[in-house]
Amino acid sequence: MRLALWTALRTLRHRLGALLITVLAVALATATALVVPMVTRQVERGAQDAAQVFDLLVTAPGSGTQAVMSTLFYLDVPIGNMPHRVYQDLRQLPGTRRAVPLALGDNFAGFPIVGTTAAFFDQRLKPTLPPYFRLAQGRVFTREHDAVIGARVARDAALQVGRTFTGAHGVETGPHEDDAGHRQPYTVTGVLAPTGGPIDRAVLTSIDTVWEVHGAQAAQAQAVTAVLYSAENLAGIYTAAQRVNASKDAMAVFPGQVFAQAREALMQGQAAYAGLSVLVLGIAALTVALSVYTSSLERQRTVALLRALGAGRGAVSTLVLLETGLTVTAGVLLGLALALLASRVGGSVLGAQLGFTLAPPVLTWALASRALLLIPLGLLTAVPHAIQSSRTSPLKHLS
Template sequence: MLFKISWKNIIDKKLNSFLCVLLMTLGIGMISLLMLLGKQLQDKFAKNISGIDLVVGAKGSPLQLILSSVYQIDNPTGNVYLDDVQTIAQNPMVKEMIPLSMGDNFQGYRILGTNKKYFEHFKTKFASGKMFKADLEVVLGGQTALNTNLKVGDTFASSHGLDSEGEKHNERKYKVVGILEFNNSVVDNLILTSLGSVWSIHENHEAGEMEDSTKKREITSAIIKFRSPMGMMTMPRNINQNSKLQAAVPAIEVNRIFELLGIGIDGLQVLAAVIMLISGISVFVSLYNSLKERKYEMALMLSMGASRTRLFLMLLLEGIILSLLGYVAGILLSRIGIYLISNQLSKKFHFDVNQFALQTGEIYLFVGALLVGILAASLPSIGIYRINISKTLAEES
């Protein structure tokens, strides 16, 4: 009965109830969206740099080098000679060097020239087909295969540069020989091939090239892994100061990104918390006015045997119901937001954020929403204990 009466009171005050729920929805939705977005971005950024100690490439912005070489979401800083990178790789402190060469795309998905070590680093598994062996054979990431509808055995012509509208290399075509399982890493959105494939395509495309035997090979960048922390402490500065190459530490650059993002996210979370507080105030005002308007009704119920505690709980339940409605609507709103953001990121950067599971922080958010509702409802509900039954009934009669 308490729930039915509380729900009827909420329905009777449609405009006030809608305003309370709307404010709570906006506050909860914003905080939940920021939690989801921040966590997924951090997880994806952390997973993709896991095990990568250093990235070596052309001079320029270290952040641009990391974004282009590790996350594949920016333009490269330029090309470097493979011989120069191999000289670094021969240092006893270097455990492994993975070369990367890019410059073409298919429907916006980057074609990355590399070797088997790249697959081993990201622990990839094949859904179908096999590893490339000859030039112009490619292996597709899971998302790439899904979005381009390419299958093992299909051929395609790449576009020059990283823009899908670039000039096509129609004179030679790539052949799909393998498709990877979804890996939840940058590999999902790539087309992987050998370094020789990239060199071969561009040698045919560009005029006036030297013979293969005399030409110095170029790559875009290289991933470096050290044998011990000593390499991390000494080699980056040495490379930056004493060579034509640039060395960038992924962990440092990613921390800078999240420091900048953190300022904006914290500010938005404060704004969302203020909206939640305003929602609590609106619940308080709504129930306070409701109590004033229903004072005679309350006095009548008290005279008929209802206890003050029972009526107190009835008003308290109204606040809790409004908070719960706002919480549920806010969680749904945040999921819609994540879906829309994921679509935009996928179109522009082929970077998905699509985990919709309830986060630990959202459980605390649920508790917070309940507390806001309970506190906002408690203050006006205390007025029930101050109702003078006989005086109130006499005034209204």
């Protein structure tokens, strides 16, 4: 066995060019089969982590997905506004722990300006835990045109406590015709600690400021884009949702249900991609088979010499299988490393686009087993050549 391993390594070294091509083909096939599922799982986990602090979302009637994407992740245009009385009714509902209004519609350098109240900073994952959103510097806004900015806003816009900036109308960057009412500057009073979530790229100000900017000081003109609602218990949350959905002015959305629906759609896409992955891995197996066939032609003289020196057929077969096993194993291991690297880089880029930090990629056994199947599959393709080499007469290639 030791002799066969030594001979296999020497043979592979002499075939370094072909070896590298085969290893690279297997590695690329392995990485291709794993990257998309790994990044998809990163997005799922990142989105759930970013929204886990919110129990119930109340918005204007429309698409639940759009509601979540626009008001929790700031990735879409808000559906519309609701009457202020929706927020008031929720706040006064028995069993309410917290009702936090949101008013969207303006931006600063592409970062959404979110009008809310001080209750926003009291949101918690559990009642016994400290507030989820913490100030790294400064204080919460107390007057109109005070602003608390997310960590990414502070970094990208080079803002700090005491600095001022001017907002613009709309959810996208750029001047608008009606920006005259947005020229009064905001003053940064606080900077949030990084959360890895969408709030890192948000500008938080008092909801009165948003109303004032849009000329809605009168009570009948005041409206909210959404309400983040939390009750003392789960029954209270469902009661509030039923009450909201019974009206025509608003709808209640459970972010978890939206994620579940999105996950079902992703799972269908992953099933199709899994079929494509099998095809890609099959092509890699054919590449291995071609490499085994080519190497068997180059190996004939070596095999003949081994047979002439007394090596048995078993030793010759072992040599062929060892060469193939080493080649495929090297390719699979390199592919796993490439998949982790590509997933990490892709997750960072995608997270920056989505506005929240994605969790590090995780290579589960279920995913790794797809690639590891290439090893026995590669050995299987080498079996016929191993048998053929063991039956080769030494006289034929030494004469």
